[in-house]
Amino acid sequence: MAIFNAVGVAGTGVTVYRKWLDAVSDNIANMNNVSRTSENAFQARYVIAQEAQDGNGAQVGGTVLGSAEGKLVYEPSHPLADSDGYVRYPDIDLGSQMGQMIMAQRAYQANLSVVDRARDAYTAAIQLGSK
Numbered sequence: 001m002a003i004f005n006a007v008g009v010a011g012t013g014v015t016v017y018r019k020w021l022d023a024v025s026d027n028i029a030n031m032n033n034v035s036r037t038s039e040n041a042f043q044a045r046y047v048i049a050q051e052a053q054d055g056n057g058a059q060v061g062g063t064v065l066g067s068a069e070g071k072l073v074y075e076p077s078h079p080l081a082d083s084d085g086y087v088r089y090p091d092i093d094l095g096s097q098m099g100q101m102i103m104a105q106r107a108y109q110a111n112l113s114v115v116d117r118a119r120d121a122y123t124a125a126i127q128l129g130s131k
Contacts, residue, residue: 006118034089
């Protein structure tokens with residue numbers, strides 16, 4: 001019966017890694033958002049994965065938000081600059097986000113490969129039983 005659980009477990013992994021990819025893409029898309037210094041910066045989103053409640057696979061346990069302080073950048077010509085010439089940017093590192101994206105993408109693909117291999121095994125088993 002364990003072979004039949006492979007698709008379900010891999011499916012939970014696909015869901016978790018898709019959510020992780022969604023979070024990373026949101027972070028990258030918003031990393032250049034500018035705010036006034038009196039406002040919060042865009043907060044990066046990080047996905048927390050945990051074991052599924054039934055013990056078969058994984059699930060998203062929640063999300064954690066990054067710092068709302070962001071980083072102050074001196075841009076006196078920016079329309080949102082304060083009287084000292086500063087604006088607030090999110091504290092998001094593109095290199096780190098790209099690394100996370102690659103890890104999540106590879107894990108997503110690996111889980112999809114498990115589903116494909118299990119499907120092939122099921123098909124072969126059905127063909128053996130029909131002969």
